[in-house]
Amino acid sequence: MKTKFNLKTSLFALLLILAGTTVTFAQCDKTATLKSSTTSYVDDKGTVLRSKEEETTVTITKTDLTIAPGDHEMTGKISYQTCDWKVPFKEGKTVVKALMSGDGDDKHVTVTIEGKAGKVTLTFEAEEMIGKKIQVVADKFE
Structure with a gap:
């Protein structure tokens, strides 16, 4: 028994x-679309070098990544993706790697989307931009 x-x-x-x-x-x-109103440029230690008020839209599908800060847009095919969210886009983490193209420039990009206590931060790192990162805090999700 x-x-x-x-x-x-x-x-x-x-x-x-x-x-x-x-x-x-x-x-x-x-498909996830995240929007932010401020872009921060940080060094490899996380120190903010400068911030810029601009609307940035990041769209992630199963196969594609699109990053559109202001009137500029970069797109690319996702080559690697992990996804581990306890609470969707509030607590967890996604890591996406893609070869991004835009304005005649290609970059090998890693985007880390991390949610802690309901605050979601996106960190962009490009292999071609050693020691520099771009961060945005998501204002809304679609």
């Missing part, structure tokens, strides 16, 4: 874990 109870409990726990994993993956497969 105890074995039957343990088996049922274990099976129920496994189903809950699978359901939670499915929700996380479903959220990660959807």
Whole structure:
């Protein structure tokens, strides 16, 4: 009788874990659009070098990444992506790598989207811009 109870409990726990994993993956497969009103340029230690008031839109699909600060736009195919959100776009992290093209310039970009206490920060790093990062705090999501 105890074995039957343990088996049922274990099976129920496994189903809950699978359901939670499915929700996380479903959220990660959807298109996400994040908007910000301020862009900060930081050094490799995280010190803000300068900030600029501008609307930036970042769109991530299953296969593509688009970054549009102001009237400039860069697009690229995603070559790598991880996604681990406990609460979608509030608590968790996504890392996206892509070769971005725009204005005749190509950059190997890593975008880290991290949510802590409901605040979502996007950090852009390009292999071609050693020691420099660009950060935006998301104002809204679509």
